Amino acid sequence: MSTVDAALIHERLVALRERLTSLGGGDVKIIGVTKTHDAELVRSAMEAGITDIGENYAQETVAKLQDFGPLPVVHFIGQLQRNKVRKLAGLVDVWQTVDRLELGTEIAKRDPGARVMIQVDISGEETKGGCAPAETGRLVEQVRDLGLDVVGLMGVAMLAEPEEGRAGFRLLRSLVDDLGLAECSMGMSGDLDVAVDEGSTMIRVGTGLFGPRRH
Numbered sequence: 478m479s480t481v482d483a484a485l486i487h488e489r490l491v492a493l494r495e496r497l498t499s500l501g502g503g504d505v506k507i508i509g510v511t512k513t514h515d516a517e518l519v520r521s522a523m524e525a526g527i528t529d530i531g532e533n534y535a536q537e538t539v540a541k542l543q544d545f546g547p548l549p550v551v552h553f554i555g556q557l558q559r560n561k562v563r564k565l566a567g568l569v570d571v572w573q574t575v576d577r578l579e580l581g582t583e584i585a586k587r588d589p590g591a592r593v594m595i596q597v598d599i600s601g602e603e604t605k606g607g608c609a610p611a612e613t614g615r616l617v618e619q620v621r622d623l624g625l626d627v628v629g630l631m632g633v634a635m636l637a638e639p640e641e642g643r644a645g646f647r648l649l650r651s652l653v654d655d656l657g658l659a660e661c662s663m664g665m666s667g668d669l670d671v672a673v674d675e676g677s678t679m680i681r682v683g684t685g686l687f688g689p690r691r692h
């Protein structure tokens with residue numbers, strides 16, 4: 478048994494949608510981040526009305542989803558090594574963490590024409606991944622030239638205080654606009670209000686929907 482059932486997730490989802498509406502972000506897409514949780518929780522999430530999930534770890538994603546049956550829309554949101562792409566192809570719908578050409582090249586080879594997002598370093602902390610903001614335009618072009626469908630940009634703030642992420646979110650949104658892209662994936666359980674205020678189109682929410690992670 479999962480610790481959280483569909484009814485509880487549904488309740489939290491309804492509250493989250495209301496909160497988004499009150500923030501002026503009624504159209505913001507919610508990605509339910511199911512990392513560390515099992516397949517049963519993913520089923521509960523779908524039953525509760527979650528259409529899109531986010532996963533971070535390649536091995537865990539494969540183990541959880543390869544025999545799942547009809548899947549939700551799967552976004553890969555974790556740092557990704559090139560040698561993990563092959564196993565994930567066929568499970569992942571949106572590769573959100575493309576931050577270097579060699580990763581794009583591998584995705585183009587294993588999942589031709591796939592939907593991708595370019596991860597931009599908006600935290601100034603290299604450990605969180607992402608290409609430098611100034612290099613984003615060039616990477617978008619290069620990845621497009623590989624035949625991939627670049628739908629937007631993604632960023633992780635994850636600073637001590639939500640307000641500290643505001644400048645980074647603003648930067649990401651301005652890059653999305655300059656490059657004429659559709660999607661701006663930013664905001665997590667702890668900083669989604671600020672991210673939505675700065676123009677997020679897609680938030681990635683784990684603990685806020687599913688409770689604490691399992692490891």
Ligand SMILES: *Cc1c(COP(=O)(O)O)cnc(C)c1O
Nearest residue numbers: 510554665666667681682683684
């Ligand atoms: C884990 C994770 C999330 C979700 O974080 P919560 O704080 O649980 O909402 C969102 N984005 C990324 C990139 C993550 O790794």
